[in-house]
Amino acid sequence: MSADSHVADHSAEPAFRQHHFINAEQQFSTSKLGMWLLLATEILMFGGLFVGYGLMQSLYPEAWVAGHHHLDRPMGALNTVFLLISSYTMVMAVHSASTNNKRWTLLNLLLTLGFAGGFLVVKYFEYSHKFHDGLLPGRLFAYHGGGPPQQAMFFGFYFAMTGLHGIHVLIGMGLIAWIMIRASRDEFSSAYYTPVDLVGLYWHLVDLIWIYLFPLLYLVS
Amino acid sequence: MSEHAHTSSSSIYLIILGALLVLTCVTVGAAYVDFGSFNLVIAVLIATVKATLVAMFFMHLRHDPPINAIIFVSSLIFLGLFLLFPLIDIQSRDKVVPYGLRMQTQPAAQKQAPAAAGTPGPAAAEPAPAH
Numbered sequence: 001m002s003a004d005s006h007v008a009d010h011s012a013e014p015a016f017r018q019h020h021f022i023n024a025e026q027q028f029s030t031s032k033l034g035m036w037l038l039l040a041t042e043i044l045m046f047g048g049l050f051v052g053y054g055l056m057q058s059l060y061p062e063a064w065v066a067g068h069h070h071l072d073r074p075m076g077a078l079n080t081v082f083l084l085i086s087s088y089t090m091v092m093a094v095h096s097a098s099t100n101n102k103r104w105t106l107l108n109l110l111l112t113l114g115f116a117g118g119f120l121v122v123k124y125f126e127y128s129h130k131f132h133d134g135l136l137p138g139r140l141f142a143y144h145g146g147g148p149p150q151q152a153m154f155f156g157f158y159f160a161m162t163g164l165h166g167i168h169v170l171i172g173m174g175l176i177a178w179i180m181i182r183a184s185r186d187e188f189s190s191a192y193y194t195p196v197d198l199v200g201l202y203w204h205l206v207d208l209i210w211i212y213l214f215p216l217l218y219l220v221s
Numbered sequence: 222m223s224e225h226a227h228t229s230s231s232s233i234y235l236i237i238l239g240a241l242l243v244l245t246c247v248t249v250g251a252a253y254v255d256f257g258s259f260n261l262v263i264a265v266l267i268a269t270v271k272a273t274l275v276a277m278f279f280m281h282l283r284h285d286p287p288i289n290a291i292i293f294v295s296s297l298i299f300l301g302l303f304l305l306f307p308l309i310d311i312q313s314r315d316k317v318v319p320y321g322l323r324m325q326t327q328p329a330a331q332k333q334a335p336a337a338a339g340t341p342g343p344a345a346a347e348p349a350p351a352h
Contacts (some may be wrong), residue, residue, distance in 0.1 A: 029285075036289045039292075043300060044300065057261075087238075087279050088235070204276075204280045207275060208272050212268050212272070215267070219249065
């Protein structure tokens with residue numbers, strides 16, 4: 001172990017440090033780099049949907065305007081607020097974990113989980129309203145209130161984009177619950193809180209995507 | 222794990238949250254004003270400002286080694302390329318008939334279009350029915 005004595009900046013023996021890293025600092029930035037690479041692939045996965053949206057919106061702007069009138073702006077805005085606040089509580093959880101504040105870490109993670117749940121509840125009400133009106137994607141479209149027929153395509157994008165995003169919210173909630181269990185077992189400290197930080201990055205990306213989905217779907221006018 | 226990233230930054234997060242909520246109000250308000258075709262541009266611009274705030278402060282890109290920001294920004298550049306070339310392509314050819322339009326005019330043709338069902342895109346090549 002004396003060979004690693006140049007690790008002078010942190011606790012004497014970081015048990016969490018894996019042997020193939022020079023020091024804890026390098027291990028942390030490597031994990032972060034890997035997370036950012038994952039986030040880049042996430043952006044490109046959603047990118048396919050955004051590109052499809054952009055192409056079809058440019059061809060049928062009138063269908064997009066007609067389709068978005070069926071979306072509930074206050075509900076969408078409420079969900080935006082939920083996700084923004086949850087991003088704040090998430091970053092506070094990371095901050096608390098990095099300053100050895102276990103109580104605040106757990107509380108902020110719980111709040112994040114609560115706002116994520118609130119987001120899904122609002123989404124549930126929105127979806128059931130769409131189902132009831134027959135505003136469904138593609139050939140399932142059964143709305144008889146008129147408007148351009150390409151609205152079926154708008155709802156295809158609506159359900160694909162918000163659906164994929166909703167799956168990410170669910171995954172994020174699972175990850176936050178996992179982090180809470182680990183935090184309650186005192187696994188994190190100011191020297192090691194990498195999982196909290198990485199789940200935070202993931203959660204912020206979920207927020208980031210919704211920041212674009214909200215105006216693109218709810219506010220086309 | 223730089224020290225300054227975690228000592229004085231907890232109050233800046235609240236300021237950023239406030240800015241994000243104000244910008245949300247601005248983008249909702251702007252949607253009720255008619256700027257013609259600029260509405261979408263304005264909405265995307267405001268969203269980009271918000272996304273930049275989230276990435277810089279909540280995702281700590283401000284304090285991270287630059288490689289993380291390079292990965293993030295390059296994924297956005299490639300997304301831009303991905304959007305640009307199909308857009309040039311689709312805007313420089315005759316109007317395509319989307320799946321939804323065919324469905325409405327030919328309800329019997331549902332079974333022969335299983336491939337088009339998954340990808341509501343410019344799959345059809347047949348001429349547009351009078352509508």
